Amino acid sequence: MGEIYGALAMFDTPEQIVEAARRVRERGYVRFDCHTPFPVHGLEAAMGLTRSKLPFLVLGGGAMGVLAAILLQWWTGAVDYPLLIGGKPYFAMEFATPVTFELMVLFSAFTSVFGMLALNGLPMLYHPLFNAEIFARVTDDKFFISIEAIDPRFDRGHTVEFLRSLGASEVVLVEE
Amino acid sequence: MAEKFRLEEQMVQRMRTPLVWSAVVGWIGCFIGYVIDAKQFHFSYLVSIIYFLSICLGALFFVMIQYVCTAGWSVVVRRIAETVMRNIDVCAVLFIPVLIGIPHLYHWVHPEPNDIILQKKAGYLNIKFFVARAVVYFGIWVLISRAIYKHSIAQDEDGKAEHNRRSMKWSAPGILLLFLSGSLAAFDWLMSLDPHWYSTIFGVYFFSGSAVAFVALLILFSMYLRKRGVLSKEITHEHYHDLGKLLFAFTVFWAYIAFSQYFLIWYANLPEETGWYLHRQEGSWLWVSLLIVFGHFLFPFLALISRIAKRNLKFLSFMAMWMMVMHYVDIYWIVMPTLSHHGVHVHWLDVAALLAVMGTLGVVFVSRLGKNAIVPIKDPFLSESLHFENV
Numbered sequence: 241m242g243e244i245y246g247a248l249a250m251f252d253t254p255e256q257i258v259e260a261a262r263r264v265r266e267r268g269y270v271r272f273d274c275h276t277p278f279p280v281h282g283l284e285a286a287m288g289l290t291r292s293k294l295p296f297l298v299l300g301g302g303a304m305g306v307l308a309a310i311l312l313q314w315w316t317g318a319v320d321y322p323l324l325i326g327g328k329p330y331f332a333m334e335f336a337t338p339v340t341f342e343l344m345v346l347f348s349a350f351t352s353v354f355g356m357l358a359l360n361g362l363p364m365l366y367h368p369l370f371n372a373e374i375f376a377r378v379t380d381d382k383f384f385i386s387i388e389a390i391d392p393r394f395d396r397g398h399t400v401e402f403l404r405s406l407g408a409s410e411v412v413l414v415e416e
Numbered sequence: 417m418a419e420k421f422r423l424e425e426q427m428v429q430r431m432r433t434p435l436v437w438s439a440v441v442g443w444i445g446c447f448i449g450y451v452i453d454a455k456q457f458h459f460s461y462l463v464s465i466i467y468f469l470s471i472c473l474g475a476l477f478f479v480m481i482q483y484v485c486t487a488g489w490s491v492v493v494r495r496i497a498e499t500v501m502r503n504i505d506v507c508a509v510l511f512i513p514v515l516i517g518i519p520h521l522y523h524w525v526h527p528e529p530n531d532i533i534l535q536k537k538a539g540y541l542n543i544k545f546f547v548a549r550a551v552v553y554f555g556i557w558v559l560i561s562r563a564i565y566k567h568s569i570a571q572d573e574d575g576k577a578e579h580n581r582r583s584m585k586w587s588a589p590g591i592l593l594l595f596l597s598g599s600l601a602a603f604d605w606l607m608s609l610d611p612h613w614y615s616t617i618f619g620v621y622f623f624s625g626s627a628v629a630f631v632a633l634l635i636l637f638s639m640y641l642r643k644r645g646v647l648s649k650e651i652t653h654e655h656y657h658d659l660g661k662l663l664f665a666f667t668v669f670w671a672y673i674a675f676s677q678y679f680l681i682w683y684a685n686l687p688e689e690t691g692w693y694l695h696r697q698e699g700s701w702l703w704v705s706l707l708i709v710f711g712h713f714l715f716p717f718l719a720l721i722s723r724i725a726k727r728n729l730k731f732l733s734f735m736a737m738w739m740m741v742m743h744y745v746d747i748y749w750i751v752m753p754t755l756s757h758h759g760v761h762v763h764w765l766d767v768a769a770l771l772a773v774m775g776t777l778g779v780v781f782v783s784r785l786g787k788n789a790i791v792p793i794k795d796p797f798l799s800e801s802l803h804f805e806n807v
Binding site: 295299328334338346 | 503675682683721722
């Protein structure tokens with residue numbers, strides 16, 4: 241057997257996994273995750289997940305968009321190549337607003353998509369959990385908790401025993 | 417269940433008393449003001465009635481949207497919204513002084529003999545047709561709001577889901593009718609104050625502000641009830657969070673429309689269009705214009721953008737109050753430059769008219785609210801609304 245990625249426990253009902261997630265967190269595990277065929281209500285709270293940092297990144301992205309748009313329009317129109325069009329000022333917030341708004345939206349959208357990918361690590365081309373045969377049922381009717389071996393509290397024997405005590409119908413060790 | 421969700425008689429009394437005083441003092445003031453300075457009275461009164469009518473129309477819009485979307489979350493606040501909406505019939509009666517004041521308010525009644533533009537518009541802008549249109553607008557609004565209200569109240573008795581379906585059938589064409597009639601009403605009552613000026617987006621501008629003001633009122637009134645222990649467990653932080661989102665969204669939508677109107681006129685720079693904005697930059701009106709840009713958009717945009725702000729009930733109440741004031745400033749800024757060209761002249765009649773209309777509408781609102789349950793107790797979606805959570 242090669243390097244161990246962690247332990248994987250299979251549960252039969254959504255209620256069981258919510259309760260199990262709460263107990264795993266209370267035990268002090270931090271490197272664990274839940275895998276379910278559909279969103280389970282209350283699971284985030286049971287796992288103790290905090291809110292994503294993404295909104296703040298998006299706020300920053302939007303502000304960058306505003307700044308970029310104003311700089312672009314002011315510098316090209318009023319500094320680098322001033323051109324009088326229809327008697328309008330070289331630069332005015334009136335005509336700069338639509339482009340500023342659009343760039344704010346564009347930069348915000350980019351930040352939310354790429355920020356989301358950066359924060360959740362997608363796209364992920366390989367994941368050790370797929371080495372476990374029982375994990376195939378995560379897309380069907382079973383609920384899983386995985387605890388990674390790098391968790392400071394992880395101990396082969398104890399962790400497997402602990403997961404069994406939570407009512408898991410099957411617990412396996414997963415290879416890296 | 418029905419008793420639990422009914423306002424106590426004592427509480428209704430406590431809400432009614434200051435409103436009765438407001439109405440009495442307001443109407444006495446209005447009467448004296450009318451005798452002293454009829455023109456000023458009619459302008460002050462127009463601001464006031466349009467302000468409160470716009471809130472009622474905002475309520476009608478809100479309720480119809482909830483039905484069309486079969487919204488579950490909003491059921492706990494829907495009866496309050498429905499009762500505000502039902503007050504459109506009182507607004508119709510309170511609108512009579514505006515019709516009496518047409519010669520004072522609207523320049524198109526007595527145009528200069530050589531004014532070709534107004535001569536061409538006379539087919540539309542004349543007193544008979546103006547009054548007839550007002551009757552049709554109010555007819556449409558009262559018809560829809562009464563029908564939806566009746567179904568909602570009837571459901572409290574029999575609990576049939578059929579009532580939701582019937583209200584939905586009213587709402588879908590109702591939204592279309594409301595926007596067409598409301599847009600024309602805004603043209604008639606507000607835009608024709610300056611009969612040479614025109615802006616096709618004006619009706620949407622009026623509506624977007626109305627939606628802001630109504631959501632603000634809904635937040636404030638729910639908070640008022642919460643302070644007195646009514647619906648404090650039913651209307652949760654989750655509902656306030658969603659109402660906060662709507663307040664934010666409509667504020668941004670208002671800004672989008674307001675800017676669209678200004679932007680095109682600024683760019684085209686046509687004399688017949690720019691006049692309206694130029695008036696509003698004269699003297700102290702410039703400061704009011706800037707107050708609207710910053711106070712009606714930039715400040716609330718930054719203040720309400722975060723989730724934390726929307727879930728902080730004290731802060732949200734403050735912002736709701738702020739937006740209600742800003743909507744009044746907005747209406748005032750639309751109407752009043754027609755009367756006082758060179759700067760703001762706040763008149764005591766502005767306050768008297770505000771008190772009169774607020775008191776009258778308030779008294780009817782409170783007694784209607786007291787007569788029925790304060791939430792639609794047998795709505796099939798009530799349970800969903802009570803357990804609603806933001807993800």
